[in-house]
Amino acid sequence: MSKRDVLARLLRYLLDDKKGFAIAAALLLVAAVADVSGPWLIRIFLDDYLAKSYFPPMVLWGLAIGYISATVLSAALHYSYGLRFSRIAIGIVQTIRKKVYASIINQPLSAFDYVPAGKLVSRVTNDTESLKELYVQVVASFLNSVALITAMLIAMYLLSPTLTLVVAILLPSVVFVMYYYQHRSTPAYRDSRDLLTDINSVMSESIQGMSLIQLMGQEQRFSERFASLTDQHLTTEVKIVKVNGIFLRPLIDLMSGIALISLTAIFGWQGSEVIGVGVLYAFISYLGRVTEPLIELMQRLSLLQQAIMAGERLFELMDAKPNQYGSDDAPIENGDIEISNLTFSYDGKTPVLTDINASVKEGGFLALVGHTGSGKSTLASLMMGFYPLQAGELKLGGRAISSLTQNAMRTGIAMVQQDPHVLSATFRENVTLGRKISDDHIWQALEQVDLADYVQHLPTKLDTPIGTGDVTLSAGQKQLLALARVLVERPRILILDEATANIDSGTEERVQRALSSLRHTMTIVVIAHRLSTIADADKILVLHRGHVEEQGSHQQLLANKGRYWQMYQLQQTKAHLVELEQIASGEAE
Template identity: 60%
Template sequence: MKRQAVNRAVLQRLLRYALDDKRNLFIAIALLFVASLADVSGPWLLQRFIDNYIAVDQFPVADVATLVAAYIALMILAGVFKYAQSLRFNQIAIGVVQKVRKQLFAQVMNQPLSAFDYMPSGKLISRLTNDTESIKDFYVFVIATFLKNVTLIVVMLTVMFIMSWRLTLVVLALLPVVVGVMVVYQHKSASAYRRMRDLLADINSSMSESIQGMSLIQLMRQEKAFSAYFAGLTDQHLKAQIGVTKLNSVLLRPLIDLLSGIALLTLVALFGVGGTELIGVGVLYAFLSYLGRVTEPLIEMTQQLSLLQQALVASERIFALIDSRQQAYGEDERPLTSGHLACRDLSFSYDGKQKVLDNIDIELPHQGFLALVGHTGSGKSTLASLMMGFYPSSEGGVELDGRPLESLSRSVLRQGIAMVQQDPHVLSDTVRENVSLGREMTDDQIWHALETVGLAGQIKQYEFGLDTVLGGGEVNLSAGQKQLLALARVLVEQPKVLILDEATANIDSGTEQKIQHMLSVLRQNMSIVVIAHRLSTIMDADEIVVLHHGEVIERGTHFSLLSERKQYWQMYQLQQASDHLHHLEEASTETAEN
């Protein structure tokens, strides 16, 4: 009962989308009614011809010609109006799908980052494509079919009742049974279609992740394992489809054909008992014709229940995402006056159980340089994400320019603090679009940002300059160049705080020196936070904070931490030894080549 209530709520919400276009909906229903009336009039005209002319063996040319012309005209009229109403319903359906997709995509864009921690991209794509297509099918086939057939049945029953109320009762006795079959089918098929939709989303997710991680799969020789997993999902989906097909083969056409056959035999039996005195030959012909036309819409409506069920399941998933919590921002629109950043007794947990950060106190003055170091899993990137406002803190909070981070509006926060991540995303688009990302800016601003990060020389070598398309096999940037490009993106707007999350991890020593010089220049206008494994990048930091299992265990300048000879000193010694070995290997290679 609970599941049915949910379905009714989803169905009502789906229908409200169509009511937004009341004019088209009204016209479509009016066209549908006229088409049904014209379609039903055909057997009635034939009944009149049989009883009034054939039965009495009289064939007035003028009357017969009029009936023939009227019959042809009605059939043409029915066809024209069916076509017109079909176009209207398709327009409504396409409009609804476009609206839902826009709402859904806008909601995805405003989801908090925590929502993507447990939501594979393939499942999101499935909701944006397959699930919204189910809504289109709902309007094109389900709603149009139900309105058409209900209108057709009502008009036919009215005409039949006028002809013979006794025979109409026989047909009416069939309807409650068919409605019962439809209810049973909907109840039985709900879970099956929901499982089919879930498996289809898993299939899309598996394909997306496999394609994105193709280099890793081939490197680890896991092609067979991933193919086997994908094959397992498709086999489960096939079994679910077969289960639905079996259900359809029992509860749809075979059962309703049996019921219509019983009604047909009843009509013939009544004619055999009463003869033409009770039922005219023309009336019997009309009723037999109408019986076929009544049962066929009933079968068609029952068959559409499968699409209805798919649309309801898809809509449940879509509306759950549309109604989900958006990224929260404050209402403080005052521009930031400084890059003063502070973490006050900050603690954080992803699952509410295991703390990732515990009681962090950090103060970064305006134009300051803060470095975060520590072994993998120490909480550096999580702390940077909290500074960006990607996650709400569990305890304590982050302040920017003396104001709580959660009080700042979206525009103030995103313009005031920016991050260059370890693995930046590059669009399959021009250099210009990759830097601007849709923001209004001149080519001079873009070139200035590229000059600042030392990437302008590389771009000028390309034939099309800023119009060079990146990715797609045309021009591929190295890992280090991608990070420089990402750095240029954020420097265009000159944020008050710049966070570099391992942004120097994949660049050579020469580029690293340029980055260090650039950071010293940028400090004149902004505060800088650098997360780095390469300690040579942060030797000039005003303060270095060493994290271990989410706690601050050391803090100070580069030289003061070395003098303490604790974890930072150990990390520095290991890197020095590693760099020394690397230089020895290079020297050995050069000697061997000479």
């Protein structure tokens, strides 16, 4: 999208509130007429009365009152215009910000695989603020300048076409300077905006990963990286200042000075008998009022460049294709899962899953095991519909996952991730997540995951905020809370992605019993490293480098003495060594 297309698209938002824009335009036009009236009244006084030494009291009082009224009216109308236009601008920014955010949260997860969170935050906040400056400063000033210059030129022409021609020569020169300034400043403003985004991204990532940075002793390296970006941004800003220093006020002042000298020369050549002193005063006054908005408009061009760069980024997000879902909105009626010849790659080059085949009936227990990078979590993400299928087939409840709507998928299948996100809100809000769920169902879910007793002893129970004050959940409690979120609505298929990894063995046994009681109503898929947690699974898929190397029950796989048997033996040996260490430390005490 070209800069002209971006600007045109941004300006079209002004027409969303046609009535408000029309009222603002009407106020501006009347204000321009009031601005023109003041010098015109003084011209009448100088040429028609002062030059003739004729001073009728009533007329002079009328001119004085008219001048004061025009000045007051102009100020009031400009205030009303600025206030109304600011409201329109803020409304547009809010609309764009909402659209950008809605577009971001509806994009497929693949869109976030390689984009730092800090850059997205910068676009939603900083770039939309740049758009506000576009409407409040640039567009408002442009309309004000156009209205004022038009009114002034009409008034000048009525006074003296000859002098108006001299002033009119100034305008094309200003347009040329503005065009050349935009051409020279655009690259610098683009670099400045990109570097500012990178700075925000580094800051955001550094704060989020502060523990890792300090743990690995990388404070100096991150400081140097931030300093380097800051220095580059400073260099770019200096370039912008140099361009502004040359093309903004100095050139406009020079051209207005030339115009003023020309007016004075023509006045001296033709004489006061042809051109009155009042006319010259009015022209000089109008010239000053014309050049000031031109200088202001030139200064606003820097904001225009920033807004166009910001608009490009924001429209890129707004126009991104959302996650594609099907049209079948019927609820998933059973928990059958069928996977046929499934192949997937994140980048289209390196396969992560290759020719996966598996199936499990409703109420079954499917386990996915394998070393890190074997494709377990990727397969679970495909079951959740986070990524579109590339090859093969995946059916949920006998229906292709690509045919299901988002609503059908999210109500029929749920996942508890290894590192669940906890909101800075109450327990109730963290469980319901905006859904209409009764407190009885919440307590029932908390009871199933062994959190009910903990919440009951809190000062305000379900209304207790998490993450503020003295209430902070451990990693295991966060996973139990995430499990309670999905149990309140009883999905047909429940996926646990290492959801019991940070839970102590006693709590894990309670969760296992709760899941066992739910197996007759839902299908359970568990990704696990601890093989003891999946010993009673109906089917275990052993993944290795994206392939299904083995599948079967726990006993069948042990009898085969393949990769699963090796993994089991290693874990058993490790557990035995830990037990011996505990015994030895107990005897030493």
